[in-house]
Amino acid sequence: MAFEQKIAAQGLTTSGDDLPDRRKLLSFGVFELDTESGELRKQGVRVRLQEQPFQILQVLLEHPGKVVTREELQQRIWPSDTFVDFDRGLYNAIKKLREALGDSAESPRFIETLSRRGYRFIAAVNGNGSGSAAVTEAPSLAAAGTETNRNLRIGIVLGVVAAILLAAALGLRMLWPRLLGGNTAPPIRSIAVLPLQNLSADPAQEYFSDGMTDALITDLAQIGSVKVISRTSSMQYKQTKKSLPEIARELNVDGIVEGTVQRSGDRVRITAQLIQGPADKHLWANSYEEDVRDIFALERKVTEDIARQVRARLTTSSQGQAAQPRRVNPDVLEAYLKGNYYGSKSGVGDEGLKQSQQYFQQAINADPGFAPAYVGMANAHIGLWQGSNEDWDIAERSAKKAIELDSSSADAHSTLGEIRMHRFWDWTMAEKEIRTSVSLSPNSAESHGSLCGVLARLGRLDEALKECEIAQQLDPSRDHMFDVLYFRGECDRYIPLLRRWIDLYPDFFVDHSELAHCYWMKAMYKESIQEMERALVLFGLPELASHMHQAFVTSGYKGAARVAAEGVEQLASSKQGFFPTAAANLYAQLGDKDRAFYWLEQAYQHPELISADDGLMSLKVDPMLDPLRSDPRYKNLLRRVGLPP
Numbered sequence: 001m002a003f004e005q006k007i008a009a010q011g012l013t014t015s016g017d018d019l020p021d022r023r024k025l026l027s028f029g030v031f032e033l034d035t036e037s038g039e040l041r042k043q044g045v046r047v048r049l050q051e052q053p054f055q056i057l058q059v060l061l062e063h064p065g066k067v068v069t070r071e072e073l074q075q076r077i078w079p080s081d082t083f084v085d086f087d088r089g090l091y092n093a094i095k096k097l098r099e100a101l102g103d104s105a106e107s108p109r110f111i112e113t114l115s116r117r118g119y120r121f122i123a124a125v126n127g128n129g130s131g132s133a134a135v136t137e138a139p140s141l142a143a144a145g146t147e148t149n150r151n152l153r154i155g156i157v158l159g160v161v162a163a164i165l166l167a168a169a170l171g172l173r174m175l176w177p178r179l180l181g182g183n184t185a186p187p188i189r190s191i192a193v194l195p196l197q198n199l200s201a202d203p204a205q206e207y208f209s210d211g212m213t214d215a216l217i218t219d220l221a222q223i224g225s226v227k228v229i230s231r232t233s234s235m236q237y238k239q240t241k242k243s244l245p246e247i248a249r250e251l252n253v254d255g256i257v258e259g260t261v262q263r264s265g266d267r268v269r270i271t272a273q274l275i276q277g278p279a280d281k282h283l284w285a286n287s288y289e290e291d292v293r294d295i296f297a298l299e300r301k302v303t304e305d306i307a308r309q310v311r312a313r314l315t316t317s318s319q320g321q322a323a324q325p326r327r328v329n330p331d332v333l334e335a336y337l338k339g340n341y342y343g344s345k346s347g348v349g350d351e352g353l354k355q356s357q358q359y360f361q362q363a364i365n366a367d368p369g370f371a372p373a374y375v376g377m378a379n380a381h382i383g384l385w386q387g388s389n390e391d392w393d394i395a396e397r398s399a400k401k402a403i404e405l406d407s408s409s410a411d412a413h414s415t416l417g418e419i420r421m422h423r424f425w426d427w428t429m430a431e432k433e434i435r436t437s438v439s440l441s442p443n444s445a446e447s448h449g450s451l452c453g454v455l456a457r458l459g460r461l462d463e464a465l466k467e468c469e470i471a472q473q474l475d476p477s478r479d480h481m482f483d484v485l486y487f488r489g490e491c492d493r494y495i496p497l498l499r500r501w502i503d504l505y506p507d508f509f510v511d512h513s514e515l516a517h518c519y520w521m522k523a524m525y526k527e528s529i530q531e532m533e534r535a536l537v538l539f540g541l542p543e544l545a546s547h548m549h550q551a552f553v554t555s556g557y558k559g560a561a562r563v564a565a566e567g568v569e570q571l572a573s574s575k576q577g578f579f580p581t582a583a584a585n586l587y588a589q590l591g592d593k594d595r596a597f598y599w600l601e602q603a604y605q606h607p608e609l610i611s612a613d614d615g616l617m618s619l620k621v622d623p624m625l626d627p628l629r630s631d632p633r634y635k636n637l638l639r640r641v642g643l644p645p
Contacts, residue, residue, distance in 0.1 A: 026061045026125055027125070027127060040054065053097035056077065057097055060121040061125055067119070067120050068118050091271075109122075113281070188276070191254070192247065193228070193257045194238075195210065195235055196216070196258075196260060198262075211341065213234070215299045220306065220307075222441055223307055223312045226307075230446070256275045259272035268289065270288045270289075270298060274306060293328055329367055336359070336376065339356045342355045343376060360374075371405035371412065372409070374402035375409060389608060395415070400416065402415075413434070425641050434447060434451045445472075448467045452471060458644065468483075481494075486517070498518070499515070509534075536548065580599040581610075585624035588628050601637075604616060604637065
């Protein structure tokens with residue numbers, strides 16, 4: 001076809017009297033976008049591109065170097081669709097646009113993803129873009145006439161050279177990772193799952209999105225080669241305004257998983273994306289939709305996809321083919337998720353735990369074979385324990401039933417281990433169950449923390465320290481180091497941690513009591529007595545605190561400690577509180593061994609009466625009891641509690 005015919009085919013004229021072509025051309029790299037004809041060309045050759053990807057490209061080119069938010073794209077291109085349809089449509093359109101440009105999310109040359117915000121065109125743009133560049137006008141045909149043949153020949157030569165260079169560049173780009181021995185993208189060795197956003201119109205569905213976040217974290221915790229941050233640390237970023245690099249730095253992670261949940265009737269849709277946290281760089285995204293009855297299979301699919309993206313393996317895969325997740329009745333799922341929701345927001349003895357327990361019972365009644373509900377029931381009754389063995393009995397039966405139904409439940413094994421330790425002083429079985437939990441879920445901060453607790457109280461403090469350090473890395477928003485540092489006598493490390501925790505939660509009396517113990521061991525008696533007074537006031541005993549203060553003024557720290565010990569005894573006799581090991585600690589430090597052993601014996605005889613006290617579990621390692629260790633009565637008590645001498 002002659003040159004003039006090609007021009008005519010594009011709806012133009014070759015008449016010298018005609019106005020010049022005023023087409024607005026936006027060029028970048030080897031590409032050129034014609035805003036009037038709606039065409040994208042690569043070195044003069046048209047690139048097939050659907051309408052929505054083309055519109056996105058045009059919007060981005062209008063604002064080169066600037067962030068175009070998702071909301072702006074929605075209003076401009078998807079004004080009448082629902083948010084979820086927009087979310088899926090935008091992802092697919094961006095994917096097709098990148099394919100057309102030969103671009104990638106991992107190493108963008110043109111389109112950069114800014115997670116949770118939008119996109120930015122990062123290449124240089126020649127044309128009218130945002131108004132900062134001059135409009136590129138097509139040359140008039142009259143002016144072009146005399147140069148046509150020469151330019152055409154030059155264009156062909158340059159096109160061939162450019163194609164060769166481009167092919168070489170693409171080949172080198174494909175070969176480069178192999179030359180380097182793998183993917184050049186930084187490896188993902190640690191992940192945090194941010195709370196999934198609830199896209200349902202009903203705010204009351206928060207329990208559902210929180211439950212899906214919990215399930216995803218639980219599944220990911222089974223990845224053996226990647227550190228997964230615990231729920232308690234991740235959930236603090238719900239509705240946060242912090243940037244992803246800030247969150248990644250605070251949690252010390254490489255990757256961040258974020259996404260959305262929408263439930264509509266019996267359908268559930270989850271979107272998830274993996275971000276390289278420190279650089280806020282998009283790595284992967286996908287959307288999933290299933291019947292709510294298959295929610296656990298959906299969660300498994302998301303987990304497996306993320307594991308593939310970080311080239312990790314699931315722990316269950318090394319133990320044989322994992323069982324296919326069972327379907328769940330929507331009513332059972334509803335009750336179970338509500339039980340978890342209310343339980344996670346409640347403290348020991350809180351009324352919310354009773355509400356949680358009721359929901360778990362509803363789930364069990366509707367489906368007696370649903371193992372997770374039994375785990376929830378066990379934990380709720382442990383928290384509800386208020387002086388009766390009935391809650392312990394229910395907790396133990398529930399944990400055992402959960403293991404019977406699902407032996408791979410890490411939570412069930414951990415809960416049973418805690419019961420065997422706290423109620424029965426069955427240290428061997430406690431360690432066995434909790435180690436099983438760790439093997440099933442190597443990223444569970446709770447399991448590592450429980451194992452630390454068992455090992456520490458058995459006197460294996462070096463092993464315990466390692467487990468507590470792992471728990472701390474997995475759950476940095478909570479403290480997992482207090483007990484083991486205290487038992488090791490490392491008060492110089494312990495006190496700063498405790499002080500920071502008290503700054504956050506100044507009204508928790510136990511922390512002030514523990515701080516008082518550490519000050520006492522460092523012979524900082526004035527500071528110790530002050531912390532004891534604060535603990536007593538916060539516990540609701542201001543008169544005893546006042547008496548302590550007066551005794552300290554008149555009789556020194558030993559006088560104040562004796563007043564405190566006698567006050568604890570009076571609480572027991574008046575049935576206001578039973579703190580036998582607290583009294584024993586004070587008498588041991590005062591050198592009154594008989595009174596100390598009297599109260600230790602009371603703790604042994606009446607464990608069901610102990611409230612807000614560690615009982616005899618720490619008998620072997622509590623440094624406040626050091627003055628008693630050479631006494632034969634101490635070794636005899638260790639034997640009866642089942643602890644090694």
